[in-house]
Amino acid sequence: MTNVSGNNFTMNSSSLSAYQSLEEFRYYTVGVILTPISIFGILGNILSIFVLSCPEMKSNFNQLLICLASFDLVYLQLSFAIFAMPTLSVWYTETLFPYIMPIGVTIERFVAIAYPMRKTNLKNSLIMASVFGSIVYNLPRFFELEMVQVDVLDPETKANVTVNRIAPTELRFNKLYVQIYVVWMKFFLVELLPYVIICVLNFVMIVKIREAMKLQKEMTISRQPSLESQKKEFNMALVLVCIVFMFIACQSIKIIPDVYEAMVCDYSKTDTSCESTTTIERIVSISYVLLALNSASNFVIYMLRGNKFRRVLSRKLCQFFGYKPSSQFDSPRIGNSDSQSHHTRHNVIALTTTATTEMGHTPVQPHRSLIKFHSTRHESPIQMV
Template sequence: MKETNRSIELWCTEPDEQQLMQYKLFEWFVEGVLFLVIGIFGIVGNLLSIMILSAPQLRRFTFNRLLVALSVFDVAFLVSTVPVHTFQVFQVHTQIHALLFSRFLYPMSSISLSASIFMTVSLSVERYRAVCQPSTYRSACISESQCKRVLKYLIPVIILSCLLNLPKFLETSVEYDAEKEQIQYNVTELRKNPTYVWYTTVLYSVHPLVTTELGPIVMLIFLNIFIFSTIRSSKLRFTGVPRRSGGGHGELNLASVIFSIVVIFVICHLPRMVLAVLAVVNVNTAVECIQAFNKYHPPLIFMYAESVSQFLLVLNSSVNFLIYCVVATRFRVFMRRIVMCESTEVTSNPPFGVVRLAEAPLALTQPALQIPDQLNLITSVRSRLNSMVENGDDIGPTYTEEVLHQEETKL
């Protein structure tokens, strides 16, 4: 009983004025200054990523189009989340913000976050199919249009993200006082209902805990383990085969890009997952606070953790551009050419970096230069690969590259 009373006192009692002032200062710096700086950088970086990945030589590849979709969702998350936090912290009061808050910004923040998470998983699934199931992937590339392949990932992501976050449209309301030029943020009566609070908090064990945290993290880890294992076994298989310098660079480069995205994702989402677990564990205490006092206050340490968690989500949506710049070789080439206007030589051959592994088997059917030697090379490679597919053999990207090298030496 004493432990229960202590827990209720901890959750139901407002922090004292000094503690609250310290937290407000922390909130001003994290959810105000850092949100604004990182958010602006993230929006600019994602827009640059969209522009570069939409270049004619890059947008031919399904993987790059999925990266564009990820950048779009990240931009939507930053555009909706940064005003939700920074406007309150900096006490920006406008009628437009009041109109947009409860019907667009607040729900869109959750919808776009879910979409970004699901798209990250979709990217790993696409890479897993290309590396670990090359025959099936190659057949799909030949039989399906690129738009169809992209929509098979994109449509479920959008629908699921919207359905999971429909309650967000009902949780808040905003009033604008024209005389005082101030905004009053209110929690709807539904959100104060103890039964609603109990059910929605318990459902945290499903969403977001399983749907957008634990489930995606586990899937990303295992998918990338399989991807790296397949690449490693393929390299060992052809250790003794002569090859040109730089062979296999594309596979390792793309694997490094995916690995970097996954590592940043896991680090930035772990605090949110822990907070979701704690919310479910303490649901009864929160309900008792609402029943007794018509409100509840989480412990101050949770408020600090929530601010840090939100900042890490903003950071996660802002750093992919840096990952591409540091890790992805081909992305840097196109960035110098498009953004910095450098006259770097860029061919139409199957690209390295973020796209080298994307559709390597299919790329062989699209010769860039109409010259006899290259046409003979493509014909020879296609003949060998097709015969292997008919025999039921798996043709990974590494093996495709080795066949290409062997046929080149014959010409």
């Protein structure tokens, strides 16, 4: 009997070749493929936290993204360490926070899109609720495993040696605990409920975005500041939609082994184990890779959708390595610099009082004022975002 990683059931190998084929599949999925994904995700989430923490990126939405990146970073570090050290049990690969934080980010964006006139600051409450809920729900996990000493045969000396192993406790084999907490609570609270909340709220946001974009075409130029503010909110909602799409795509496959365990395994019997299949085992291995991919993908989304995110990241990296930031990441040129860079000229520009921009989107423009200044060089001292 071969223990199934991450689930409370065992598998009968029909033949040695089938078992070896499964082990080879695990090696390439949770070893070769997962390792570079985890490393990339760790670096990407560190950079995301660094950029989103900058003063010019400060906003409620970005603060929630910092928390999401922090939890993804913790999961990727644990996932990488666990799969890199085969003596540790892969039951530790259960993720802690990424289930709840996407819900918090979705609620914050839902309020901003569906109720734009309500100045409700949900950042602190959403973060605290996510952290507290995750800790409370996962407390029993710390009592499922224990360190035990077992005697194994040393292949070199042909003698028995005592080694430390991580093994499940009696709590993990308790029929009532497995039925209620491991199977059904996990299925409803961790898998089903987050999907329903995220899908419903994002559907409402998409409908609101389509209605607002249609209304935007009918608005006059006098309402331009309000339209620009709404456009910024909608662009952030599109970033969230990308995050949610990756969340659903990567997290869905892991439901299959849980549903299989809930439907097939009979925990009313004394023997709390049940038989798995090679297909289920392969799905479990693939789910580990997809969970790591989900935690590593947000950095790519920020780079693709966030103009200001790319600009701030490029400027910070240039400063870190001692290079002067390019003008396109710092102060863009005004006018034809090739023909006017060595001549004194008078420039009259509209200096716009802007609100803090988020993720590189169009700033809010509440009023304008005209300012004259003398320019003797081709680079403007004013930041034009």
